[in-house]
Amino acid sequence: MNFLYPSFLFGLAAISIPIAIHLFNFRRTRKVYFTNVAFLKNVNTSTSSFRRLKHILILISRIAFITFLVLAFAQPFIPAGQNPEQSALQNKGLTSIYLDNSLSMQNESGKSRNLDVAVDQIEQVLNILPNRPSYQLLTNDFESRDQFVASSDKLKDRLTEINLSNTSRSLDAVYRRQRSLLEKYSSTPQNQLFWFSDFQKSTSGELEKIPLDTLNQYFIVPLQAEERANVFVDSLWLTTPFVKEMESNVLNVRFVNSSAERVDNLPVKLFIDEKQVASSTISLEADTDGIMEFTFTVQDKGFKKGRVSFEDYPVTFDNDYYFVINAAPVINIVHLYQEPRTQYVSSVFGNETVFNVKSFNINNADLAQVKTSDLVVIENLASIDATVRGQLTDFVQAGGSLLIFPGNQPDVNSYGQLLSSLGVRGLARPSVVSSSVNVSPVSYSAADDSPVNTLAPPDMRNPFFESIFENTTQKGMINMPFANPVLEWRNTGTALLQFRNNQPFLSEFGSQQGKTYLVAAPLDTKYSNFPKHALFVPVLYKIAALSKSQERLSYTFQEPTIAVDVNASGSEQVYKLKKENFEVIPSQRKSGNQLVFELPQPGQTTSSEAPESGYYELTLDNKSERILAFNYDKKESDMKTYSPQELQKIFGNKKNVQVYNSVKDGDFAEDFKAKNVGQNLWKYCLLAALFFLLTEIALIRLF
Known part of the structure; x- marks a missing residue:
């Protein structure tokens, strides 16, 4: 005794x-x-x-x-046991309890949520242990009020306030947090650590690499749902990223079935501005994914709130996936030309209200407009001086798009200095240039033996030409244009259009930072009939559409930084993120036309509750600038968890670690008391x- x-x-x-x-x-x-x-x-x-x-x-x-x-x-x-010093009642150190309150704890054990079962078991453990100020409770929120030790009675009151959180933590991060608090408040290296979690494989991290201190006692309590079942949206994307009003588009949605059983005919609905526009069903085998397509049409411009909705029980936090479509956004285009000027560029982009075109003669151009544009079109420049080269290089490297129609007699050296920094190699004049030959269109068939300056049919497998042609099966009968090139280069980029001898006519260079489109012939009918060809308008439209920064449809709360385009100039403005009663001023900075901000971590907001998935307004001076959609991290939706047997295998060789098999009906509390407390006689x-x-x-x- x-x-x-x-x-x-x-x-x-x-x-x-x-x-x-x-x-x-x-x-x-x-x-x-x-x-x-x-x-x-x-x-x-x-x-x-x-x-x-x-x-x-x-x-x-x-x-x-x-x-x-x-x-x-x-x-x-x-x-209990042969060593009285190992008894939980004899422990002189601190007791740190981690309660996983992530969204996956919404899953059920019996008729109760895993979170409620864990809270009940923690209360029972606190009733068994002495009531002294040596306890610390930790949740995924890492709140400041949980950084201090308290009595078991205060911890019981704290347990009544804990709700589900959209933040997930790896067990390594949790342990590092517990260890830092124990080092701060504990006077002895011997402490007790409890982990109450469902131990999701997608969020727990590599448990084998957690450096457990051999002086501490660890009690691992897995909360296992009776059935592992959940269907969630993994991702979604538009077939045509540039959404125009009154034109049909296709939304592709990838679903994942993390259940152990097949899901048959799950009804799924698509809402745009809270109006149902499409519905269908999907069937998924166990532990597989599948793609569903929804066809929709928006009626007007602006931000459209989209939502993919379905019913899936018992995990319901991910049954709605939110996204925002920016329909027909304005594309800012700067047109730099040198006389003689043609009307082709102005005619193409001037007929659509979606384009905002500003044309400047290169001799008196306002180059400051280049920084705020999405696309810069160069037409008929004989040479490109150092000032223009610097502006265009910075513009492309910042993510802009540049389309170049060379002059009749281009200065290869000045062009080469610009294009070499943008990924174009081997720029030169063709060995033979027909600068005064009128080119007439000729009917072309794929079986014909065409002249060398005839363009070959485009490769319909290239995503660039997606949605340009309605009937791709007749591509062999396309009436292709002719051109006499004034420039040639190595085929190092992506040849969107090329001659029959595989020499590029229109090439695309660059990927992430920005894109450069280079045309081999001037925008002059003396050199090419491309400006009057049926391909000209859709190709320029597609280049303009791709030049607009492809805005993401949705975001997650776990992203470290988020970058969005804004219209306001200056760097002193303060943007706010609002949703009903939730409001926060994120840490932010301006970079050109982009606002880069960081979402605050849990416990850092003035709101009493964690942010929920849905639509948020980005406001400036109480005026809405844009709408953003936020969803919970999809890792939380994957219900694959470590079983008690797997946890015992991972920690089985450590004598100071105890892994429990069951927490139902008080089994854990009684088992813990029998193994670690013994018979209390007071x-x-x-x-x-x-x-x-x-x-x-x-x-x-x-x-």
Whole structure:
């Protein structure tokens, strides 16, 4: 037997008090006068024996009362196992409890959520352990108020306030957080750490690499759902990223079935501005994914709130996937030309309100407009001076698109200095240039033997030509244009259009930072009939559409930084992110026309609740600048978890780690008590003290 508070045993010295009372009070005598002496002698004999027995019993009762009362304060217990020092009651360090409150804890064990089961089990453990200020509770939110130690009663009150959080943490991050707090507040290296989690494989991290301290005791409590079942949206994208009003488009949605069973005919609905525009069903095999296509049409310009919705139980936090479509955004185009100027560029882009075209003669151009544009079109420049080269290079490297129609007699050196920095190699004049030949269109068939300056049919497998031609099966009968090139280059980029001899006519260079489109012939009918060909308008439209920064349809709360295009100039404006009662000013900076901001971590917002998935307005001076859609991290939707057997295999070789199999119906609390606490005897001591107190009272009153 051991004592939790052995210092209270000094209280046994109080036994001397009833003994002293017995020696000096019970032995006092008094005289009693009776008329019959013989009768008095018989009475004295019987009364003295009885009184002596009574006094001894009272003394024993008082000594037993004090003894068991002192033992109750010292809290004796029979330790579990052979080593009493390993008992949880003997632990002199701190007890750190991690409660996983991520969204996956919404899954159910029986009729209760895993989160509710974990809260109940933690309360039972706190009832077993001593109520002293040596406990610390940690959740995924890493809130500042959870960085201090408290008593078990305060932790019980804290447990009533915990809700699901959209933040997930790896077990390594949790352990590092616990260890830092223990090093700060614990006076001994021996502490107890509890982990209550469903141990998702997608978020837990590499458990084998967690450096567990051998001096601490670890209690791993997996909360396993009865059935692993969930369907969620992995990603979605548009077939045509540039959405125009009154034109049909296709939304592609990839679904993932993380269930152990097949899902049949799951109804899925598509909403645009809260109006259902399409619906269908999807069937998925166990642990597979599939793609569903929705055709839709937007009626006007602006931001459109989209939502993919379905019913999937019991995990419901990911049944709605939100996204935002920016329909027909304005594309800013700067047109730099040199006389003689043609009207082809102005005619193509001037007929659509979606284009904002500004044309400048290169001799008096406002080059500051280049920075704020999406596409720059160069037409008929004989040479490109150093100032223009610097502006165009910075523009492309910042993500802009550049389309070049060379002049009739281009200066290869000045062009080469610009294009070499943009990925174009081997720029030169063709060996033979027909600069004064009028080119007439000729009907072309794929089976014909065409002249060398005839363009070959485009490769319809190239994503650039997607949605340009309605009927790609007749590509062999396309009437292709002719051209006499004034420039040629190595075929290092992507040849969108090329001659029959595989020499490029229109090539695309660049990928992530920006794109450059180079045409081999001038924008002049003396050199090519391309400006009057049916391909000219759709090709320029597609280049303009691709030049617009492809805005993402949705974001997640876990992204470190988010970059969006904004219209306001200057760097002093403060943007806010709002959704109903939720409002936050994120850490932000301006970079050109882009706003780069960071979402605050949990506990850093003025709102009392964590942000929920849905639509958020990015506002400036209480005016909405754009709408953003946020969804929960898809890692939380993958319900694959570590089983208790897998956890035992990972931590099985560590003697200071205990992995529990079940937490249902109080199994964990009872198992923990049997293995680590043992039999606590203080309640029995208290009952014994009360019994002997009542015995003393009965002896005095009744006898």
